[in-house]
Amino acid sequence: MDLQSVASPTGFVIGALCGLVPLIIGIRRRTFGPGLLGFLACLFSGFACNVLGGLPMIVLAVAVVISYTYTDRDDPFLSRATIEEVDFEETFGAMITRRLATLGRSIRVGLRALVRNKAGFLGFLGLAFFFMLTIFGPMVIPYDGEPHYYDRRQEGAITLFQGPSAEFPLGLDWQGRDILSHIVHGGRALIVTAVEAGVLTSVIAVILGAIAALVGGLPDRLMNAVANFILTIPQFPLLVVLAGLISFKDRFFLALLLAVLDWPTLMRAVRAQVLSLRERDYVEAAYALDLGLPHIVLREVLPQMISYIVISTIFSIRGAMYAIVGLVFLGMVPFTEPDWGVMIFMGRSQGALFSASAASMLLSPVLAVALFQLSLVLFTRSLEEVFNPRLRAGL
Amino acid sequence: MDTLPKDVVLSVQDISISYLAHRGRTQAVNRVSFDLRKGETLALIGESGCGKSTLSLGIIRLLPKTGQIDQGKILYASRGGEVINLLDLNNRQLRDFRWAECAMVFQAALNSLNPVIRVRDMVYDTARAHGRTDREATRKRMLELFRRVRLDPDRVFNAYPHELSGGMRQRVLLAMGVLLDPQVVILDEPTTAVDILTQRTILEVLKELRESMGFSIVFISHDLSIAAEMADTVATMYAGEIVEIGPVNEVFYRARHAYTFGLLEAVPTLSSGAQDLISIPGSPPDLIEPPTGCKFHPRCPLATPRCAREVPPLVEEAPGHKVACFESAQVLAQSQRLAESQHSPAGL
Amino acid sequence: MEARPDIQVVDSQSAALWKTLRRALTGFTARTLLQGAITIWAVMTFTFILIRQMPSNPVQIEAERIVREEQLSYDEAYSRAAALFDFNPDQPIIEQYVEYLGRLVRLDLGQSITSAGTPVLDQILQYLPWTVFSVGLGLLISFTIGIFVGMAMAYWRGGILDNVVTAIASILFGIPNYIIALLIILILGVQLGLIDIANALGRVDPTLEPGFTPEYILSILQHALLPVFTYVAATVGGWILTMKSSTIATLGEEYVTAAHARGLSQWRVLTAYVGRNAMLPLVTRLAISIGFVVGGSVIIEDIYRYRGLGKFLVTAIVARDYTSMQGVFLVIAISVVFANILADVLYGALDPRVRVGGKER
């Protein structure tokens, strides 16, 4: 997983190449606007995340472009074809096109819903800002770990704090290093770890919840007992203990650990939902047909719960970031600079908390964390609208 | 000051009610008028969505915040003979009016009882809100009423709602409805969510209560046979309007509106059997952008171009029988044929 | 029976009250207690093993400190540290466990390792009240505010109050509590100088003589102000938003309209019909939060130098004071388990539907 990658010139080229696909399709289908937008979207995401961003964006962009002109020949309401003309044996290509068009339509509807909720859109903009900051920021502002003005420090001063100036918009930290560059570079590891933890939490919870509900019996009781157990131990103190036990040099372990402590709530919700779904005929049918656990989970359960799961994931991300910064704050995990949490820790231990001139050192990362978390929470409002058809209809 | 004929207790005059929604204004009730006499039972019939519940909520002034009464008057003659316009009442007066003068049993009756408190607490709440602070008197009266609706009084009085079955809850509401001896009782589809035996019980106790207490009833239903059994007067509503109103036998034997006739045709009877049922094609219209002219014309088998152009006025074509249909003569002929073939209206 | 109606009413009322209580307590059976005991034991055992797996041990940590401060050789420092504590790091863990368990059944939490001679129970009793006071007060305030404001917002939804408070609540809900604490110090304290931070830190003015004197109590309240305010600010948004959506859902219920139709006063409908039903989902959460009051908020107590149980726990962890750590975890587990039982009992008392044999509906 190359999530650590940042914007690069190669990515720009990859993005441009990827963008050609929706562009050409758009020109051929005479939908120039969407085609061009698709090109830009691919260019942008390829630029940001190389192949990892470019390729998925091709699919999304093509889907949206196609959805503008696609009419389903089999759709009884839209198609003018008589029943004899309709070929029900659709070819593979036709099926792909149909699926893409459906996807494209829901993306468009989703985007519209995203924009409609003001608070949610604000959250989206906030997240986009942090995304740009950590992905494109490093291209503009290189990491600066060198002390400045070391020679000019005041006589007897121990620290090199400096307030904001034209040269250093956010000032200098206690070692005389540029705070702005620390803010730009210090969020990535934190965000990536938090997102990893959130996604892992949901994956674990969904799988365990589905198993508990569908298999029942001993596994069900066992998992409930474990969930109960985890919910009884206070999370943060336990984390502090575990932080002493496990080396968190590799942040992925930290993410995994956070996920292991966080899954019970979602798992219970999934379990309850699956149990109620099981009563419904189509799931029973799928079960009777022996379509297998993965099929049932992926095709029947997930679509029903997607809104709940996504929002729960966001809250897990938020919780993970809370815990990581908290651990760093207490000095319980090894430091890797640059990092917002480390900035807060060092700022406090170097006395920036009580000195007005040094406030920027603390205030900058504190606001960064606060705004990121706030954006996450606000963004869930939009997600609710995107996923909730009743809200989407504007009723 | 408004006046009413001597025996009229409730007079709805030219009432329009609309809801504000995202998509626009829903004209849920459009210029509806009717009189309710003392002891009379008026049945409001019509498909769901035609504004029956809205009208009844409008009468007790309990519309949701998005709904409003745009015009008209609702006159009420109190026992003392004083005539008041319900739209002029302030909140305090409204609270006194509700239940003491006009009680209502809601459509979702099963959900009308607060799940976390006992039946008796709801009873005491109601009595106290109307100044009846003597709990023992209230209790006695309530127990007596429970007996009359064939409930085990003591058990029900002390029960939580979830301990009662659907039919029992419905009767609890009925009994609570007449606790304060109101002049008017509105029943919104009281028999829809219960099984057929419970339905019979409810209708019987309702008739007994009406007999002994003499209140007037607005009975909302989309079951025509029940309406025929209970009502003195029947009003057919379509798309927020009363399109036909008249004495029960007039309306059911000599229907003059194509919509009423359609409803009658759709009723299963013992003689006709299910295979002859003719349902009305299509569904009730969009009340945000209703059709022009007669709102029923898109679904009407007798519709003429004139129906799409002009709104038919509500005219009295027989004594007490008003109808808003340009083709009423044709409909009348058809319904007389139907009535002959079936011997009795609505299968009774 | 008919002859003495008033007595009968009173009788039936008190009898019903007893019945309610008894029914509410049916959730609180021997089985629940046993389950709770097993959970507590499991947590205790788990933490017992876990904390002894942490690298280093109290003797080593103390030895390192002696080496740093007194320039002794490590071996010398080690033997001195070992003599200092009544703790043998080489004793097999299973033996330690059996010993601990044996003392525990006699309700003896043992003695602190690093503060030799101090019973852990005394330590806990010294820190616990402060945490329970500050976090509990914060929870109480924010729950109360949340209930009333959330209900008011639902009632006048779409109005100015709703929009403004929703925005504020979302922001407060979105920001972590320690960030709020830092912002309070940074902005209100340092930048604007509104609060005298230096005098607001800690639990109480150390120069004052402890006792029930007005100055001492005032000082306690003053010092609790910042942490309590922070707890309230960090949690009130969540309560408000939950209560609002719960109330909106309840307002749409038929029984509320029906209550209005019966002519009930606005106040009565709002309390007994809307409020009581809307609060149901929040009560469980409240009870569960009460369980975690005891653990305190480690970071907030650290920032405000408010020496409560959370801060004590971190200190114990850093010093690898096994018995103290163990004691704190045990106390937290007990309080969480009891809070869960409390949640069940409370819910049963408020919602008659769950009382019947614990089954839904």
Ligand SMILES: Nc1ncnc2c1ncn2[C@@H]1O[C@H](COP(=O)(O)OP(=O)(O)O)[C@@H](O)[C@H]1O
């Ligand atoms: N709270 C509401 N907000 C907006 N529209 C409503 C509301 N309640 C009912 N309506 C609309 O008003 C019309 C009449 O509804 P209703 O009075 O419930 O009909 P009925 O009781 O005859 O089934 C329907 O079109 C319905 O969609």
Ligand SMILES: [Mg+2]
């Ligand atoms: Mg209705």
